[in-house]
Amino acid sequence: MNVAEPGDFVLAPAGCVALALRAGQSLQITDLEGQQVADIVAFTRPELDDRLWVSNTVRLNGTVFLTAGHVLYSELSRPLLRIVEDTCGQHDILAGSCNAEIDKVRYGVDGHHGCVENFVEALSPWGLTRADIPMSFNVFMNCPVAASGEWRIAEPASKPGDFIRFAVETDVLLAISNCPQDLNPCNAGHLKPLGITVS
Numbered sequence: 001m002n003v004a005e006p007g008d009f010v011l012a013p014a015g016c017v018a019l020a021l022r023a024g025q026s027l028q029i030t031d032l033e034g035q036q037v038a039d040i041v042a043f044t045r046p047e048l049d050d051r052l053w054v055s056n057t058v059r060l061n062g063t064v065f066l067t068a069g070h071v072l073y074s075e076l077s078r079p080l081l082r083i084v085e086d087t088c089g090q091h092d093i094l095a096g097s098c099n100a101e102i103d104k105v106r107y108g109v110d111g112h113h114g115c116v117e118n119f120v121e122a123l124s125p126w127g128l129t130r131a132d133i134p135m136s137f138n139v140f141m142n143c144p145v146a147a148s149g150e151w152r153i154a155e156p157a158s159k160p161g162d163f164i165r166f167a168v169e170t171d172v173l174l175a176i177s178n179c180p181q182d183l184n185p186c187n188a189g190h191l192k193p194l195g196i197t198v199s
Contacts, residue, residue, distance in 0.1 A: 016118035030195035
């Protein structure tokens with residue numbers, strides 16, 4: 001498993017990439033055109049036996065609204081990624097990832113490719129399967145939570161050029177899905193590219 005080299009690239013609309021990152025590196029995701037969501041999942045390296053865990057991340061940060069200063073934790077409560085800079089400030093950790101099955105239930109469509117399908121494809125070279133994929137952290141996704149507990153998907157608040165930057169806290173295999181959801185307001189009705197920077 002080769003560690004990702006420093007550099008920049010563009011992740012195409014609906015695309016997905018898996019990156020092996022080492023502790024001390026930095027990862028930046030930039031919303032190039034605005035209102036485009038990136039789902040991310042992560043696994044500890046080299047064993048890949050510990051993974052991003054939403055409930056621990058919420059409990060250990062004491063919030064569902066993650067931004068600069070917060071940490072993404074694993075199932076074993078290990079720090080994976082620390083948010084060090086965030087120009088948007090609006091992300092989601094409750095929705096999980098879109099997939100063909102839930103879109104069949106929600107929208108009555110068959111075979112609608114989602115972030116889960118993206119993750120399966122990108123992570124298969126490392127021997128990971130659908131059963132291994134945890135709930136995601138959804139960068140730039142806007143899901144307001146009302147005091148009543150009401151939850152909904154709204155159009156993202158991110159503007160062109162907004163970015164989030166993570167410090168890698170432990171060696172990880174990280175996958176980024178440029179969300180292909182076009183059946184709800186998640187990506188404001190239009191799929192767009194994302195900028196990825198590893199340093």
